[in-house]
Amino acid sequence: MKLTVNLPNRAYDLWIERGNLKDVGPWLSDLWEPQKVVIISDKTVASLYGNLVHEKLTEAGFEVSLLAVEPGEASKSLANAEWLYEELAKKGMTRSDGVVVLGGGVVGDLGAFVASTYMRGLHFVQIPTTLLAQVDSSIGGKTAVNTRQAKNLVGTFAQPDGVLIDVETLNTLDDRRISEGIAEIVKSAAIADKKLWDKLAGLNNSRELLAEAVAVIHACCVVKKNVVEEDELDHGIRLILNFGHTIGHGIENTYGYGVVTHGEAVSLGMIRISQAAEQKGMMPKGTTEQLTDMLKKFDLPVTLADWRPEAVFQAITHDKKTRGSQIKLILLEEIGEAKIVTLPLVEVEDFLE
Template sequence: MKLIVDLKENSYPIYIENRILKHAADYISQVFTGKRIMILSDDQVYPLYGHGLKESLSSYECHTLVLPHGEQTKSFQTLPLIYSAMLEAKISRSDLVIALGGGVIGDLAGFAASSFLRGVRLVQIPTSLLAQVDSSVGGKTAVDLPQGKNLVGAFYHPRLVLIDPDVLDTLPRRFIHDGMGEVIKYGCIKDPLLFHTLKKHGSFENLKGQLASVICRCVDIKRAVVEADQFDTGERMLLNFGHTLAHTIEQYFHYGRESHGEAVAIGMYQITKLAEEKGLTPAGCAESIREVLEAYGLPCECGVSLSDLTAAITLDKKNLNNRLNVVLLHEIGDSYVYPTDAGFFEGEFLV
């Protein structure tokens, strides 16, 4: 399956195909004619797929940097290590960076590529479900600060995205669940049929036979949204459903307890429940979301007082001119942006 993100001079292809990783060099040669490549990966992914990728790229001068896995690596302090490795490898603006990994590596490598020498070509090869359905597409790159998630970043589109569903066979079960948080999000905001397909299958094991088509549907939704709103000022905000709370939950636990997809799951359910109480979303939506989240092994609560999370919400990127844009549902599959402020989240109850 081939999709094109049509952004004029920033357009790029996305290929979704089982075992495509073995043929990565054929696709990369279509978008890159230079000689040096820097592969950025982590210590869990590289032993599985990095050596094979590097061998397939034997006609190029390949360099590698393998970083520790986990959200803690996606920090401002990691960037000098990447820049030093790129300098040592003599990477120039005519060369290429490949992000081989999940969302952390994709975001981190993307931001490093965007900022090194004011821009080096980038290819995304996402190896987690979350990265395949969401973070590898759309050009958002970032690192975290102690005060919040993704507060330093840039819009920087790849030249190519290669998605191989087969690599998910080696993904730990928890991170299958993690990725399903974003898959369920797409059903909630844009596609009631996808949501009901997920509900009908009832588990990842039952869904697996349709996994490539589910990934493709999520990517196609994101492609359309990004084409309509490249810089996240309008419709693209809908992709942040659940994220206003999710990012604060991740930060509250110093990125060490809930994964991103787990935090998004909690955020989607809790925000929808709040919206129902305020009469902004019809009754029953939160319960439908809870049923699907639990079917796919995702949490709906984290046991933290809402008041303990609100300070970080004021630093959220979606907080513009003291106005906070929260994504809510008209119904499952139909979302909207609700302008409000941090007072939307006032309360002493547990989330």
């Protein structure tokens, strides 16, 4: 399946299939002239797919090298960005050369951030290898690294030249990583795709979802494509993609990046904000129950035993959706339709009790 993201100044394709990673050479040759290419990955993904991608790109006429960071959210840092800048410089990379970002959401954000800022920007492509990255983070052009204060605090908007999604890479993920990606799938359905929600409701477990992976990933990519085309730079409707993320990012920052995975934090964030919004009459009664049932079915957490509302609130004050003393929260009008609500930042504490 191919899907085109059409933006005012450019367009690029997503290619979603089973087994298309072996065709990465011809795919990239259609996008770029022969040049220096650096693959940015993590050590786990590089051990699985690095040699294949290196070999196929070399066969296609590219001068290829590979750089790998440690796996895990802690690698999405300014320190790693600086190391990558230095390595790109050592390899003589110029603005005529390109970066292939190979991996999950951490590598996707870090590698794209480095590509978009080194020499004021190299062109790059995304090859996401986790479910979370395939349905969300590799699409739309957001790049970022974390700081001690907040997740994704430093970043850019930079669109890739293309995205290659090989569903077969999901076979190497453990159950927790699959569930993490499903949190973003549930989010996409909840905010903008009732048909996808109904499809998920008809599945019994993660295994059945993976059997439908091409169609499910495609549906999520359509949701994100439509929103990004309308609001590339996150000033308006694109904010609905952050359902569960304001509290979720606060949870990640408070409990430790990777201790609670991004998808787990989003799951917890969706439930926490929905419970509070229902109690305040800001969301329809029963919405939280529907979300809870869906998330639990796919082995995602809906409660957190060691709840630290004050610390989470402090993390939220650094959220990028904060504007002065106000913050934009994403709530549901109903399953399949989201709304943006602007509240005084101090009132967000009520959503955390």
